[in-house]
Amino acid sequence: MRIRRKGQSRRALGGRGERMSSPKTRSGGSTGGGGLLGGRSGAGGRSGGSGGLPIGNLGKGGGILGIIVAIVITFMATTGGGGTGTTSGNDVVGQRSEIVTVTKTDRASLSPAQRADLDGFVAATVDDLAIYWTEEFPDVYGQRFTPLADIFPYDPTGDQRISCGQSLDPNILNSNAIYCPAEDYITWDSNFLIPNFYANFGKSAVGVVLAHEYGHAVQTRGGLDAAPIIRDLQADCFAGSWIRRSIDGSGAVTLRERDLQGALSGFLLLRDPPGAPTDGFSAHGSAFDRVSAFQSGYDDGADRCRDFATVGVEIVDLNLERGDVNAGNLAYEDARDAVLDDLAAFWADALADVGLAGLALAPFTDGQANGCDEAGVANELFHYCAQSASLVWNEDLASRLNTAIGDFSTAFYLARTYGEAILVENDIADLEGTIADCLAGVWAGDVAYTSTRLLELTGGDLDEAIASMLNDPEADNNASAFVRVASFKTGFFDGGSGTVASIEICRA
Numbered sequence: 001m002r003i004r005r006k007g008q009s010r011r012a013l014g015g016r017g018e019r020m021s022s023p024k025t026r027s028g029g030s031t032g033g034g035g036l037l038g039g040r041s042g043a044g045g046r047s048g049g050s051g052g053l054p055i056g057n058l059g060k061g062g063g064i065l066g067i068i069v070a071i072v073i074t075f076m077a078t079t080g081g082g083g084t085g086t087t088s089g090n091d092v093v094g095q096r097s098e099i100v101t102v103t104k105t106d107r108a109s110l111s112p113a114q115r116a117d118l119d120g121f122v123a124a125t126v127d128d129l130a131i132y133w134t135e136e137f138p139d140v141y142g143q144r145f146t147p148l149a150d151i152f153p154y155d156p157t158g159d160q161r162i163s164c165g166q167s168l169d170p171n172i173l174n175s176n177a178i179y180c181p182a183e184d185y186i187t188w189d190s191n192f193l194i195p196n197f198y199a200n201f202g203k204s205a206v207g208v209v210l211a212h213e214y215g216h217a218v219q220t221r222g223g224l225d226a227a228p229i230i231r232d233l234q235a236d237c238f239a240g241s242w243i244r245r246s247i248d249g250s251g252a253v254t255l256r257e258r259d260l261q262g263a264l265s266g267f268l269l270l271r272d273p274p275g276a277p278t279d280g281f282s283a284h285g286s287a288f289d290r291v292s293a294f295q296s297g298y299d300d301g302a303d304r305c306r307d308f309a310t311v312g313v314e315i316v317d318l319n320l321e322r323g324d325v326n327a328g329n330l331a332y333e334d335a336r337d338a339v340l341d342d343l344a345a346f347w348a349d350a351l352a353d354v355g356l357a358g359l360a361l362a363p364f365t366d367g368q369a370n371g372c373d374e375a376g377v378a379n380e381l382f383h384y385c386a387q388s389a390s391l392v393w394n395e396d397l398a399s400r401l402n403t404a405i406g407d408f409s410t411a412f413y414l415a416r417t418y419g420e421a422i423l424v425e426n427d428i429a430d431l432e433g434t435i436a437d438c439l440a441g442v443w444a445g446d447v448a449y450t451s452t453r454l455l456e457l458t459g460g461d462l463d464e465a466i467a468s469m470l471n472d473p474e475a476d477n478n479a480s481a482f483v484r485v486a487s488f489k490t491g492f493f494d495g496g497s498g499t500v501a502s503i504e505i506c507r508a
C-alpha cells in the first residue's frame with residue numbers, strides 16, 4: 001500500500017468490470033459449486049488474452065529448467081528485525097504471515113514421538129496419493145496412471161547428491177519440494193520444510209505439499225502444455241481434490257475440515273524458486289487465485305482441474321507492480337492514519353444515511369478499552385462499539401500484525417470493522433462475519449480501481465488481506481477461510497462504490 005503523491009499518475013487499471021476474469025457469480029458457500037472459478041471461453045484464462053505468457057517447455061530437456069514448480073518457503077527471523085526485512089524471497093505469497101504463527105522448526109527439534117508421527121503420515125500420504133491417482137486418473141484422463149519412478153525425502157544438509165537430467169545443486173532443495181519431469185520423481189526437504197509445516201500448520205499442510213507436487217506429476221502425464229501459472233494453479237487444484245477425499249474420509253489418510261485453515265496457511269507460503277520466470281506476473285499466482293484453484297478442486301474434483309488447460313482458469317491480474325512486495329509497505333502509524341482517513345471518506349454517505357457524521361476512534365494500549373463498556377471488548381483486536389459509535393482497537397496487537405503480515409493487514413482489519421459498523425447501524429445481522437469481509441473488499445476494490453484516492457495498492461496487498469483472514473485471531477466462530485475469501489472477493493470485484501447497493505451486494 002502506498003500513499004499517492006500529489007500529481008502522481010498511475011497505470012490505468014480500467015474499470016472493475018474489465019478486470020473480471022470470470023462471470024460475476026458469487027459462491028454460495030463452502031460447497032457452493034464452481035462459482036469462484038467460472039469458465040472462460042478463451043483458453044488459458046487471462047494468459048490467453050494477454051498473449052504475453054510463453055508456453056512452458058516442461059518435460060523437455062530436463063536440467064534445472066526442467067524442474068517444474070519447485071516450491072520454496074522463506075522463513076524470516078522470528079525475533080525482532082521488523083519482520084519485513086528479508087527480501088530474498090520477494091513476492092512470496094503470505095511471506096510475512098508466518099511470523100505470526102510460525103516458529104523455526106527443523107527435524108531435530110521434533111520429539112521422537114512427533115518424528116514417528118510425521119514419518120508415518122508422510123508414508124501414508126505417499127501411498128494414498130498413489131492409490132488416489134491410480135483410481136482417479138483413468139476417470140479424468142481416460143488413460144492408465146503410470147506410477148512415479150521415485151518419491152523420496154531429501155536432506156539438503158547431508159552428503160547425498162541428486163540429479164534431474166543433470167546434477168542438481170543441493171540448495172535447490174532447501175526449504176523446497178520438487179517434481180522432476182526429466183526423471184519423474186518427487187522429493188522434498190525432509191530436514192526443514194516438512195518438519196516446519198508439520199509443527200506450524202499441522203499434518204494437512206504437509207499433505208498439501210505432497211499432493212501439490214503429485215499434481216505436477218499428474219499434469220505431466222496428462223500432457224498439459226500451459227504457462228507456468230496455469231501449471232501451478234492446476235497443481236493447487238489437484239491438491240484440493242485430494243484433500244477433499246481425505247476430509248470425506250474415503251482415503252487411507254484422514255484429515256478434518258478444521259485442518260483446512262492450517263493447510264491453506266502453509267500452502268500460501270509455497271512458491272516457485274527464486275529466479276523462476278514470472279512471465280509478467282508471479283508464476284505462482286496471487287493468494288486469490290491459489291485459494292480459488294484449491295477450492296475448485298475441493299468442491300468440484302479433479303475433472304474441473306483438468307479443464308484448466310482448455311476452459312481456462314480465473315487469474316486476477318491487477319496490474320499492480322509486482323516482484324517487489326516489500327516496496328510500498330507502510331509503517332503501522334502511517335498505514336492506520338491513511339486507511340482511517342480513506343475509510344471515513346469512503347463510507348461517509350453510508351454513515352450519514354443512519355445519522356452518523358463519522359465514527360469516533362478509540363485505540364487502546366493498556367488492555368482497557370476506554371470509551372466502550374461492552375462486555376469483553378478489551379479482549380478484541382478490532383471492534384465496533386455501537387454504544388459509543390466508535391471504532392475500538394488494540395494498538396499493540398494491530399501494530400504487531402502490521403509488522404508480521406504487512407500494512408494491508410491493518411487496512412483489512414480496519415476496513416472490516418468499518419464494515420461491521422455499517423451493518424450494525426443498519427440493523428443487519430452478520431453472524432458469521434462474512435458480510436463485513438465483503439464490505440472490506442468493497443473498500444479495497446475501490447482503492448484498487450479509483451485513481452483519485454489517497455491510497456493505492458502495491459503488489460502483495462491482497463495476499464496480505466488473505467493472510468489476515470487465515471491468521472485471524474478472532475476467527476473461532478467465523479466461516480471457513482474459503483467462504484471468507486470468497487466474500488472479500490465478491491466485494492472487491494462486484495461491490496460498487498460504497499453505497500446502499502454495496503451492502504445489498506454483500507448480503508446477497
Ligand SMILES: [Zn+2]
Pocket residue numbers: 068069070071212213216231232235
Ligand atoms: Zn507447484
